[in-house]
Amino acid sequence: MDTLSCEQLEERMASLHRASVDLVKESSLDALLKRIAEEACRQARARYAAVGVLGENGELEQFVPVGMLPEDIAKMPHPPRGLGLIGELMRADEPMRLPDIGSDPRSAGFPKHHPQMNSFLGVPILYGGEHLGQIYITNKIDGGEFTEADEQIIQTFAAYAATAIRNAKLYAKLMENEADLTQKNRNLALINDLAAALASSTDIDQILERSIHQVLESLQLEVGEVYLIQGDSKRLSLVHHQGSPVRKLWSQPQFRMGEGAVGQAAESGAPMHIHIPGSDTRKLDYSVTEHHLTQIVCFPLNGRQGVQGVLCVGTQRPRPIDETEKQFIEAISSWVGTALENVHLSLQQRRLAVLEERERIGMDLHDGVIQSIYAVGLILEHARLLMREDPDKAYNRIVQAIDSLNSTIRDIRAYILDLRPHQLHDENLLQGIRRLVSEFRANTLVEVSLQGPADGLADLPDAPALALFHICQESLANAAKHARAHHVYVNLWRTVDRALLEVRDDGRGFEPDEVRLALGHGLPNMQTRARNVGGDVDISSEPGEGTTVLAWVPHSNES
The missing domain is CATH 3.30.450.40 (GAF domain)
Structure with missing residues (x-):
């Protein structure tokens, strides 16, 4: 030693x-x-x-x-x-x-x-x-x-x-965690920006193009594709491809639920990772191997009410797509799924609104104009039968038909004007209501009395002023269609904290329990307009005693 x-x-x-x-x-x-x-x-x-x-x-x-x-x-x-x-x-x-x-x-x-x-x-x-x-x-x-x-x-x-x-x-x-945290913060900022853009978009092509571009650019991937579920079917169809040099990832444009990696991702709601070579690659397009892609990952586009489709990304790089990158793509996929769902819901709501409006127009035409025209036809048929037996009575019936047609023409004109959206242009509220009253008087021959403050409530903000304007329009339309009134009274005034509108007629009135039937969509429309600006509407009526619509919106006299 x-x-x-x-x-x-x-x-x-x-x-x-x-x-x-x-x-x-x-x-x-x-x-x-x-x-x-x-x-x-x-x-x-x-x-x-x-x-x-x-x-x-x-x-x-x-x-x-x-x-x-x-x-x-x-x-x-x-x-x-x-x-x-x-x-x-x-x-x-x-x-x-x-x-x-x-x-x-x-x-x-x-x-x-x-x-x-x-x-x-x-x-x-x-x-x-x-x-x-x-x-x-x-x-x-x-x-x-x-x-x-x-x-x-x-x-x-x-x-x-x-x-x-x-x-x-x-x-x-520590450095790895810091880099990971920095990347996650960067990804979060990108996701927030993308989410803000997607939330306001109603164009599906624009949503998909922007989302895939963000994924490919941020993670340096080569190819992205989206398969969407078509309607109520169980099939997913290719709707968008982005990136090169691969012409497409899969050899077929459609997949059934559960078929291949695309269908499995949609059915399970979880990502599917395909390694090339190694995984089952029979359904891949030949250009995938020709251009040496090493992996493809399919992410479900999850919405609040289920999977909307599948986002597939592919890359040539040897390094696997890591967990942070997967989380980034999953977050974007969720936003895309939600955005697509919102677009579909918006389309459904618009279709429903169109159907409801068609139903309302059909009911109004059937109950009013069509019945009036049918009555004119009966009068003319009677006049034809009287031509030889009693020409004088036939003549009187023809005069009656002409009067009825003129009345129907006025109804049609009033109905067309009612369908056309009225707006306050450069008028104050009283001036706008005066215009409505003039059109109503010309088209119905019903007498109308209008009273309001000298300043016309010119200082009332636009939103509550427009609400009262449309409530007055709806009230006059209901008076013309349903009340059979001889006189309508329109009053506009203010208190310390409110602007008020009263539209009262001397028509036939109705039972309160039948208010929805009597006014169709009018009452809900008026209530919605008033409540949207913080006000409300009260409707009172009795059979034979006419109808009164009282609406108010918040307003302050303080300057």
């Missing part, structure tokens, strides 16, 4: 201390491992050294040698696999010192082109009982064996190395 003098021991310990100080300054794990190996060589006066680092699964994750030329390392068929003495040391907690590697039965030998090695010193790198890796040292420069003093020095050095490796790993993890 070598015995070191006090001076030699002090010198080696001082050198070891300086080396340990340098180690903790290194934040790059790769550079740190190389420095540990080089310093171990110097401390033990060895020709070769290496540092192995274990992964979370206990397998050899990194192996950094020094002393060999890079071209010699490149000639070897593979890096160490953790067999033989390397594997033994991976499972050991104590150092291992041998005079000759080849004579030890645990040795697995060397691969082709590996330099000849004899003396050996291996020391585990331990941190609080956790096995981080090992230091391997071979071939003492002076040709002898490694000594007990070498073992003690390298064992002490391994303790310093353990702290440095632990710190470097923590720093690398």
Whole structure:
């Protein structure tokens, strides 16, 4: 056993201390491992050294040698696999010192082109009982064996190395987390911008084009496609393709639910990852393999009420689409699914509104104009029968028919005017209502009295003024259609905090329980308009006593 003098021991310990100080300054794990190996060589006066680092699964994750030329390392068929003495040391907690590697039965030998090695010193790198890796040292420069003093020095050095490796790993993890957080924040900002744009769009092509472009550009992917569920069917059809050089991802333009990766993603509501080669690629278009795509991922477009379709993305890069990228695409896919659902709901609402309006128009025409024309036809038929028997009566019946036709013409004109949207232009509220009253009087020949404040409520804001304007229009229309009134009274006035409108007629009135039947869509329309601006409508009526509509909206006299 070598015995070191006090001076030699002090010198080696001082050198070891300086080396340990340098180690903790290194934040790059790769550079740190190389420095540990080089310093171990110097401390033990060895020709070769290496540092192995274990992964979370206990397998050899990194192996950094020094002393060999890079071209010699490149000639070897593979890096160490953790067999033989390397594997033994991976499972050991104590150092291992041998005079000759080849004579030890645990040795697995060397691969082709590996330099000849004899003396050996291996020391585990331990941190609080956790096995981080090992230091391997071979071939003492002076040709002898490694000594007990070498073992003690390298064992002490391994303790310093353990702290440095632990710190470097923590720093690398911190940098990875920071980069991941930065990327997630960037992705979140992109998603928020995209969501704002999608929420206001009603164009499906624009939604798909913008969304796929965002995914491909942000993640540097090559190809994107969308398959949408068509109506109530169980089929998904290709509706959008973006990217090159691949002409399309799949060989067929449609998939049934559960068929292929597209149908499976739609049916399960979960992403499907296809590796090329490796997965079932029979349904892929030939251009996918021709242009060397390595993977395709299909993401369901999930809306609030179910899957709307599937977004497929493909790439040529060798690195797999990672979890952060998948989360980014899934978030965009959810927004696209919701946006598509909103478009469909909006279309359905518009169709429903059109159908309801058609029904209302049909009922109004049937109950009013068509019945009037039918009555005129009966009068003329009677006049034809009287022509020979009593020409005077026939003449009177024809005059009656002409009067009825003129009355029907006035009804049609009033109905057309009622369908045409009225607006307040550059008028105040009283001026606008005066225009409505003039049109009503001309088309119905019903007398109308109008009273209002001198200023015409000119300072009433646009929204409540327009609400009262349309309520007056609806009230006059109801009076013309249903009341059979001779006189209508329209009053407009204000209080401290309200503007009020009263429309009262002397018509036939109705039972309150029949108000919806009597007014059709009029009452709901009036109530909706008033309540949308913070007001309300009250309707009172009795059979034979006429009808009164009283509406109010908030308004302040304070300037």
